[in-house]
Amino acid sequence: MDKKEIINLSELARIELSSQEIEKIQLDFEKLLEYAKQLQQIDTINIEFVLRGSRTKNVFREDVINEKKLNQREILIKSAFDTEGDYFKTPLVF
Amino acid sequence: MIKKLHQKLISKEITAKELAEGCLEKIEKQDKEIKAFISLNEKDLILEQAKTVDEKINKGEEINLLEGIPFAVKDNILALGTRTTAGSKMLENYESSFEATIVEKLKKQGAILIGKTNLDEFGMGSSTENSAFFTTKNPVDLERVAGGSSGGSAAAVKSGMVPFAIGSDTGGSVRQPASFCGVVGFKPSYGTVSRYGLIALASSMDTICPLVNSVEDAEIVFKAIQGKDFMDATSQTLCEKDNSKLNIKNLRIGLPKEYFEKELDKEVKECIEEAIEKIKSQGIEVKEVNLPMAPYVLPCYHIIMSAEASANLARLDGIRYGRDKDLRIENLQDLYFKNRGKNLGPEVKKRIIFGVYVLSSGNYDAYYKKALQVRKLIIEDFDKVFKQVDFLLTPTTPFSAFKIGEKVNNSLAMSFSDLLTVGANLSGIPAISLPCAVKQNALPIGLQLMGSYLSDYSLLNLAKFIQQIIN
Numbered sequence: 001m002d003k004k005e006i007i008n009l010s011e012l013a014r015i016e017l018s019s020q021e022i023e024k025i026q027l028d029f030e031k032l033l034e035y036a037k038q039l040q041q042i043d044t045i046n047i048e049f050v051l052r053g054s055r056t057k058n059v060f061r062e063d064v065i066n067e068k069k070l071n072q073r074e075i076l077i078k079s080a081f082d083t084e085g086d087y088f089k090t091p092l093v094f
Numbered sequence: 095m096i097k098k099l100h101q102k103l104i105s106k107e108i109t110a111k112e113l114a115e116g117c118l119e120k121i122e123k124q125d126k127e128i129k130a131f132i133s134l135n136e137k138d139l140i141l142e143q144a145k146t147v148d149e150k151i152n153k154g155e156e157i158n159l160l161e162g163i164p165f166a167v168k169d170n171i172l173a174l175g176t177r178t179t180a181g182s183k184m185l186e187n188y189e190s191s192f193e194a195t196i197v198e199k200l201k202k203q204g205a206i207l208i209g210k211t212n213l214d215e216f217g218m219g220s221s222t223e224n225s226a227f228f229t230t231k232n233p234v235d236l237e238r239v240a241g242g243s244s245g246g247s248a249a250a251v252k253s254g255m256v257p258f259a260i261g262s263d264t265g266g267s268v269r270q271p272a273s274f275c276g277v278v279g280f281k282p283s284y285g286t287v288s289r290y291g292l293i294a295l296a297s298s299m300d301t302i303c304p305l306v307n308s309v310e311d312a313e314i315v316f317k318a319i320q321g322k323d324f325m326d327a328t329s330q331t332l333c334e335k336d337n338s339k340l341n342i343k344n345l346r347i348g349l350p351k352e353y354f355e356k357e358l359d360k361e362v363k364e365c366i367e368e369a370i371e372k373i374k375s376q377g378i379e380v381k382e383v384n385l386p387m388a389p390y391v392l393p394c395y396h397i398i399m400s401a402e403a404s405a406n407l408a409r410l411d412g413i414r415y416g417r418d419k420d421l422r423i424e425n426l427q428d429l430y431f432k433n434r435g436k437n438l439g440p441e442v443k444k445r446i447i448f449g450v451y452v453l454s455s456g457n458y459d460a461y462y463k464k465a466l467q468v469r470k471l472i473i474e475d476f477d478k479v480f481k482q483v484d485f486l487l488t489p490t491t492p493f494s495a496f497k498i499g500e501k502v503n504n505s506l507a508m509s510f511s512d513l514l515t516v517g518a519n520l521s522g523i524p525a526i527s528l529p530c531a532v533k534q535n536a537l538p539i540g541l542q543l544m545g546s547y548l549s550d551y552s553l554l555n556l557a558k559f560i561q562q563i564i565n
Contacts, residue, residue: 012454013404013450015434015435016432016434017435025447028444028506032396035396036397036452040460048470050469056328056330061327069325079188079415080414080415081412090429091424091425092425092426
């Protein structure tokens, strides 16, 4: 894995990395990839996906409001750094 | 222990106030050293809850099994009136905005929340050395780790600070610390306990679990927290049907050959083999079985867990919570990059980036899709074996508690402690770790039992029986 790839990934992950961190991740990555490549040994042609390993199935519910959770707006907004009225405020997008 | 405490309360041998004070005193005495707790609830609040229980008892009213029983909760689970840090600088000051369903359920039963316990940051790690705050020490040997990521909860129970604690297990994070500390750690079938209020690591594997002193206690806590929840679409209620009764004569226990071929520490091997002999001498059928997918469970787990974690931790945007007030930022991108760069720990960053890698186009097929297919084969592996035997027995971890600092710089080596536990997470099956009898002054060693999906009550009955035999 070269540095450029790690930097590219860090941009996708929206995480700023120092040059030392990039080096360390480079090393760890190589080990991890070696390890992960073991899965290539297995023949998986015609094997289906399992997104939820626990055999759960998709469920639906009525589109009704959960009365218990109605008045959470105030407390949810409390944790934000910047708000205006009922809105979360973000820094300038560009 | 819980039943005993309950008896003492209703017979007025002790008061709930004395019980709570006793826990707080133990914490005050020992936690400076052990560091199991990140935060404690206000003493006044705790004692007031205890007072309510005592008043009920004095009036002659009936109380629940868990009423007046103090407990702790891993700090990745939200409880009103507490901070929930997830062991991270990012959420150091985050005040829980709602209550996790399991905390609500336990409080409704009258259990008393004492505090939040230490963990590896966002559940990523096997020793609590990845906590942004401090490392929890193993009460059995203070130079060694308590295990992780639920190390704080395991240590709190082992040292007698609380009769029970709640942890979360995504790849072994409850069973491994249970094994390292010498307590019981039970991972229920995926979906039987609501995850509402648990900060997600890998949503298809995260399971909320009890850490306790006995299998009986595990069952008591499990009964109190399990059940379908409107707020968690993956949850379901498990009925304790008649088939939870154990038929010793027809019991078949399987020893997966591949789990014993691995590099097990000599002490672990000897301890488990001794336990197996004790079980055989009871006339129980114990036979070797095969789990051919065993060598692939850990790499499969790494890929799926990292992918899901990268998606789940994308919510740490610094906008709704977790904003570092000391950062000078110019725009939104700046906020994301700098806030996450500064306040997420190295292991977390690495796993997120690995997750992004395996999900990116060009790599998706070779890694993530491949891992999902392998997962299907792993599930089939377990399904096949449960047609030949009723339960599986393995060591919980290949080695006992390592020294603090020993593996902290080699996260791949550290993750090998999960070698024997991740299979149950990938396949959703229930698993429990029991402390095995060890020589005096030896480190605790865990014996793991696994059952088929949704066989939780049967597994607990088996574990009660085995617990008696091996100790």
